[in-house]
Amino acid sequence: MFGVHGCSMRPSFVAGVAGVLVAASTYGQYASGARGWLLAMEIVLGVAGAAATPLLARRPVGTALGLAALAAVSPTVTPTATIGTLHVASFGPLPVAAGVTAAGVGAHAVRGLWLPVPGLPYGWWLVLVVACHAALLAAGALGQTRRALIASLCERAERAEAEQGRRVAEARAAERAALAREMHDVLAHRLSLLATYAGALEYRPDHPPERLATAAGVVRAGVHQALDELRQVITLLDDDPAGTDRPPPELADLPELVEESRASGTEIDLRDTRPAPAEVPGPTARTAYRVLQEALTNARKHAPGQPVRIALDGAPGTGLLIAVCNPLPDAPAEPVVPGAGRGLVGLTERVRLAGGRLDHPVTAAEFRLSASLPWPA
Numbered sequence: 001m002f003g004v005h006g007c008s009m010r011p012s013f014v015a016g017v018a019g020v021l022v023a024a025s026t027y028g029q030y031a032s033g034a035r036g037w038l039l040a041m042e043i044v045l046g047v048a049g050a051a052a053t054p055l056l057a058r059r060p061v062g063t064a065l066g067l068a069a070l071a072a073v074s075p076t077v078t079p080t081a082t083i084g085t086l087h088v089a090s091f092g093p094l095p096v097a098a099g100v101t102a103a104g105v106g107a108h109a110v111r112g113l114w115l116p117v118p119g120l121p122y123g124w125w126l127v128l129v130v131a132c133h134a135a136l137l138a139a140g141a142l143g144q145t146r147r148a149l150i151a152s153l154c155e156r157a158e159r160a161e162a163e164q165g166r167r168v169a170e171a172r173a174a175e176r177a178a179l180a181r182e183m184h185d186v187l188a189h190r191l192s193l194l195a196t197y198a199g200a201l202e203y204r205p206d207h208p209p210e211r212l213a214t215a216a217g218v219v220r221a222g223v224h225q226a227l228d229e230l231r232q233v234i235t236l237l238d239d240d241p242a243g244t245d246r247p248p249p250e251l252a253d254l255p256e257l258v259e260e261s262r263a264s265g266t267e268i269d270l271r272d273t274r275p276a277p278a279e280v281p282g283p284t285a286r287t288a289y290r291v292l293q294e295a296l297t298n299a300r301k302h303a304p305g306q307p308v309r310i311a312l313d314g315a316p317g318t319g320l321l322i323a324v325c326n327p328l329p330d331a332p333a334e335p336v337v338p339g340a341g342r343g344l345v346g347l348t349e350r351v352r353l354a355g356g357r358l359d360h361p362v363t364a365a366e367f368r369l370s371a372s373l374p375w376p377a
Contacts, residue, residue, distance in 0.1 A: 041074065042074055042075065042076045043076070045070055045073070045074035045076055045077050046074065046076030046077060046080075048070070048077075049067055049070055049071075049074075049076070049077040049079075049080035049081070050080055052066065052067060052080065053067075053080050053083055053084070056083070056084055056087045060084070060087055060088050060091065060092060061088060061092065061096060061100060063084055064081070064084030064085055064087065064088045064100045064103075064104075065100060065103055067080050067081040067083075067084040068081050068084070068085070068100070068103045068104045068106075068107040069107060071104070071107045071108060071111065072106075072107035072108070072110045072111050073111065075111070075115070078108070081104055081107070082104075082132075082136065084100070084104075085097075085100055085101055085104045085133060085136045085137075085140075086136045086139065086140055087140075088100045088101075088140070089101065089136055089137045089139070089140020089141060089144075090139075090140035090143045090144055091140075091144065094141060097137055097140060097141070098137065101133045101134070101136065101137045104133050104136075105129055105130055105133045108129040108133075109126055109129060112125040112126065112129070177346075177349075192297050192300045192301055193222055193260060193261075193264050193300070194219055194222045194223065196264040196265065196300060196304070198219055218263070248286055249286070249289050249293075250280075250282065250285035250286050250288075250289055251280050251284075251285035251286075251288045251289050252285065253289060254270075254289065254292060257289070257292065257293060257296065258270055258296075258310075261296045261300065261308075264300065265304075265305065266296070266299065266300055266305075266307075266308060267307040267308070268296075268307070268308050268309075268310060269307065269308070269309045269310065270310045270312075271309075271310065271311045271312070272311075272312040273311070273312065273313045274312055274313060274314055274315065274320075275315055279316060280320060280375060281375070281376065283354060284320055284354065284356075284373045284374060284375055287350060287351060287354040287356070287373055288320060288322060288371070288373055290347065290350060291322055291324075291347060291351065291358070291369070291371045292310065292322065292324065294343050294344070294347050295308075295310075295324040295369045296308065296324075297343070298343065298344075298367070298369075299324075299326045299367070302329075302367075303326050303327065303328060303329050303367065304329075305329075306326045306327045306328075306329060307326065307327070308324065308325075308326045309323075309324070309325050309326070310322075310323070310324050311323040311324075314375055315375070316375050316376065316377045317375070317376070317377030318375065319356075319372050319373060319374055319375050320372070320373040320374075320375045321370070321371075321372055322369075322370065322371040322372075322373070323368070323369070323370045324368070324369045324370075325366050325367065325368045325369070326366060326367055327365060327366045328362075328364075328365060328366055328367060344358075344360055348360075351371055351373065354373060354374070355373070355374045356371060356372050356373035356374060357371065357372050358370070358371045359371075
């Protein structure tokens with residue numbers, strides 16, 4: 001009935017307080033002239049009431065009603081009856097607490113009839129009894145409401161903390177996914193270039209020594225670049241932004257990207273009809289660079305030797321448009337670098353998070369990739 005709070009008051013502490021109050025009440029009765037058997041009865045009933053207070057933890061309603069009944073015949077039980085009423089009001093349902101309070105009022109009203117207080121009219125006695133018991137009921141209900149409010153606030157705080165933990169976990173997962181896409185974009189592009197040059201060294205050993213040396217130098221430089229870019233991604237995973245001294249590539253770095261692909265033997269036709277290429281904002285420029293990087297990597301892996309056409313268009317306020325297409329080989333080519341097939345999946349998600357859209361249809365003759373990205377005015 002009283003939930004988990006029914007035993008909040010320590011029985012030993014309650015008994016000690018009750019003993020002190022009973023002793024004070026007994027002395028008051030002695031000072032008022034009680035002697036003989038009347039004083040002995042007051043002492044016995046007061047001690048019995050104090051001894052019964054620990055039972056409030058197990059049987060609060062029954063114990064409180066019993067103390068109220070004893071208070072009807074003995075003033076020394078009034079302190080313990082008051083404790084019982086306050087306990088029920090503090091931890092019990094309001095209707096039950098109101099019933100126990102009414103019983104206490106009735107008991108003291110009865111005692112005022114046969115054992116009146118000298119110098120105090122019975123009417124005023126009733127007023128005092130009702131006022132005191134009403135204050136006990138109000139104090140108990142107020143305390144109960146306060147505890148319920150604190151419990152509710154604690155529950156909300158725990159819920160908010162759990163929600164915050166969930167949001168942090170989701171943010172970490174999103175960041176890990178972004179870093180995984182970044183690692184794929186960087187390494188897939190760089191390793192596909194290396195594989196192209198290494199294949200030339202393997203299958204064309206009849207090249208002049210100068211060309212072989214040039215290709216070997218490109219492979220060595222590409223390995224260093226791949227290691228450097230991989231080191232930057234690992235630095236991000238280690239949460240050490242101070243170690244990243246190279247800004248992420250943007251659309252302004254497209255000429256270098258195109259020259260790298262041309263140097264590997266890919267024929268690229270680039271048409272940039274934008275009115276102001278340098279004005280593309282940073283997030284859009286970075287996403288656009290990754291779109292073109294992935295497109296060139298896929299063309300080099302799945303359609304080696306085929307020409308690639310790139311078209312850039314758009315303006316502030318209308319958006320940035322990217323179109324890449326390349327003919328399909330006569331027979332499916334074995335990828336120079338095996339992949340997991342998740343490049344376009346991650347790229348689609350990257351473009352979606354940037355507020356754009358990516359399509360990559362495959363026709364009978366060519367592969368097309370088109371992307372639209374926001375370009376604020």
